[in-house]
Amino acid sequence: MERPQQDSAGKTQDFDVLIVGAGISGIGSAYHLKTQNPDKSFVILEAKENIGGTWDTHKYPGVRSDSDLYTFGYRFKPWIGPPIATAEEIRKYLRDVLTENDLNSSIRFGTLITRCSWSTAEKLWTVETCKADGSAGPTYRANFLWMCQGYYDHKNPYLPDWPGxxxxxxxxxxxxxxxxxxxxxxxxxxxxxxxxxxxxxxxxxxxxxxxxxxxxxxxxxxxxxxxxxxxxxxxxxxxxxxxxxxxxxxxxxxxxxxxxxxxxxxxxxxxxxxxxxxxxxxxxxxxxxxxxxxxxxxxxxxxxxxxxxxxxxxxxxxxxxxxxxxxxxxxxxxxxxxxxxxxxxxxxxxxATGFKLLMMGGITFEVDGKEVDWSEKATYRGMMFEGVPNMVWVFGYFRAAWTLRVDLLGDFVCRMLRHMDEKGAKEVNIVIPPALANEPLLPWIEDDNFNPSYLMRDMDKLPKRLGEQPEWRHTQDYWREAEDIPAVDLDGAEFAYS
The missing domain is CATH 3.50.50.60 (FAD/NAD(P)-binding domain)
Structure with a gap:
């Protein structure tokens, strides 16, 4: 697909891939797409007026990482500062990645997504947007969605209703x-x-x-x-x-x-x-x-x-x-x-009571006119969902640095896009193999394995794991996934192409 120019008049703009979010996940994903699939056109939609995501939202005194930047940073961009970094140091690191890889022009700031609609007939996502003042923004169409907007509500934190x-x-x-x-x-x-x-x-x-x-x-x-x-x-x-x-x-x-x-x-x-x-x-x-x-x-x-x-x-x-x-x-x-x-x-x-989970940034999703209820969807490795075509969600790690999964999934998505091109496919869907049809849908994560309050109180909003099979859950095990995800058989029974 030929790379289009930005259209300020609000007309529909077409891209091969649409990346949602210009935080650490979205910027890393854009780097992988540009370097591994240089033939693909893409755009990054960012609701804020600045890059950084979490590192722009949080402004309390002393805000800093709680993971070392050698693993929280990208594998492709050396970190040269102290292991624990301030928010400003992280934002500078991200700005350097954007500048060094000519990615700044790919970001559309102040763009709030209101609806994402998949059409099987067209093999396209239609993404409707608005501006910060609520007025209508451009409509985008893309064959593939790369969701990197995080998993919590940036505007409405969790605050208990204490008496008095x-x-x-x-x-x-x-x-x-x-x-x-x-x-x-x-x-x-x-x-x-x-x-x-x-x-x-x-x-x-x-x-x-x-x-x-x-x-x-x-x-x-x-x-x-x-x-x-x-x-x-x-x-x-x-x-x-x-x-x-x-x-x-x-x-x-x-x-x-x-x-x-x-x-x-x-x-x-x-x-x-x-x-x-x-x-x-x-x-x-x-x-x-x-x-x-x-x-x-x-x-x-x-x-x-x-x-x-x-x-x-x-x-x-x-x-x-x-x-x-x-x-x-x-x-x-x-x-x-x-x-x-x-x-x-x-x-x-x-x-300092934490945040509220917000699936897919609160955006309405539809597949062929039917609204998606994420809480009823089985997840494939915590990144794709049964019945939701041509979409990957970046959800990082809790016990290891979040960004380790950004790099892993960056490789996976780029490999999948090349595989689809080789097959002449325009759609990939996750399907539950017949042998697993009777497996129960269980909570996203086991509470005896990892049980922070922000997950426990909103667990019902998250997608489901399918039984106990590791490929049908987010294992939170980077060391296992670092071996398993690169070895995924893209022609396995869980992938349906058309």
Whole structure:
């Protein structure tokens, strides 16, 4: 298909592939498509006015990655900074990828997708859009959709409806909706939550606030370590080029993550003792873990929060931060009344309570006029769906860096598009083989395997896994998928071409 010019008049524009989202998933996918399938025309539709996705949405103090950038970054673009990076450093990395690969002109900013409709007769997706002000935008048509818009609602975070919130006279703000005008200098601040967001923001708040209290319903595991890679430093010291440094350090992190995941299952108590020892290096040798730092689940059953340079525990050691484990009974005019009867005085309350899942960005999908209900769809490897042709959804990893799957699926999609061209096919559909027709549709992920609150409360919105077959679920196992996905037989029984 000949690459069309942008049409500002709002007429229909045709492309071979349409990529949704200009965050880390969409930019990586565009790179793979351009380099592996240079004959394909494509466009990237981005609802925001900036690139970055998550790294543009979140603006709370200190926002940073909770995965190392050697694995959270792309395999094709060396990372040369500290392993844990700030949001601005990540956005710069993404901007460099766009510039170095001439991808900027492929992005259409401020483009909100309202409907995606597949026509079997035309073998095309029709994508209707609007602008930020609600006025009609261009209509796009494409043979293939590459969904990279993430899995949560960027505008509406999860905020529990606690009693008495309207009575509170201080400032109550969700981390996802942080306003830079909030002045926390010299203030009493309560941060509700103890996950990665809380662990990120608390040390920064503590540097200016009078005091910060971390109020948690239940404790979290934390991994403290210096924000450096000794291996990377040594390789650079002896003159190894950055491409090789990146490959070696990436493999080193992947090996260590694999061992940690395995040991967390096989010897969780020993892993916890090792995590404690790392924390003591920053919090002090007499640091007490009961009751505020002894979780009720095993390590890695929820995401392990990384604390670079142990910054939060240094603030706890210095008396700038206090942890409290309790539940909220109600808000008062001056703060929060706890179930225990204690009251926390607070000038500012920040809710680091997570987000709401939003399948496919809340976009309406239709296949031949019938609306798609994702909660009833069986998933093939967590990336394609039975009965939804010519579409891949990028959903990354929880225990390993999200972007590892961006690279894996980039290779897969490009290989599939070449395979379709070789067959002369315009459509690929996922079908359930007859031998599996009676397998039950089960929740997206096993709750005894990985059970963070944001998944558990919205699990009913997600697609389903088919029985216990690994190819009919998102296994969350990068190391297995790194072998399995490149070996997928594209002429297998689950693929129907026309």
């Amino acid at each position: 919130m309207g009575d509170y006279k201080g400032q109550l703000i969700h981390a996802q909706l942080w306003d830079d005008s909030v002045d926390y200098s010299g203030k009493e601040v309560v941060v509700i939550g103890s996950g990665a967001t809380a662990a990120t923001v608390i040390p920064v708040l503590a540097d200016k606030a009078k005091h910060v209290t971390m109020l948690q319903r239940s404790p979290t595991y934390f991994y403290c370590y210096p924000n450096r890679s000794d291996l990377a430093d040594r390789l650079r010291e002896i003159g190894v080029d950055e491409d090789t440094v990146h490959r070696c350090v990436r493999l080193d992190y992947l090996h260590n993550l694999k061992m940690l995941d395995h040991r967390a299952r096989e010897e969780p108590d020993m892993v916890f003792e090792e995590l404690k020892e790392l924390i003591r290096q920053y919090a002090g040798p007499d640091f007490q873990f009961e009751p505020h730092f002894t979780p009720r689940y095993r390590p890695w059953q929820q995401r392990l929060a990384f604390i670079p340079d142990g910054d939060m525990f240094e603030r706890i050691r210095d008396g700038k931060v206090t942890a409290i484990t309790d539940t909220i009974d109600h808000f008062t005019a001056d703060g929060i009344k706890l179930a225990s009867g204690d009251e926390l005085k607070a000038d500012i309350v920040m809710a």
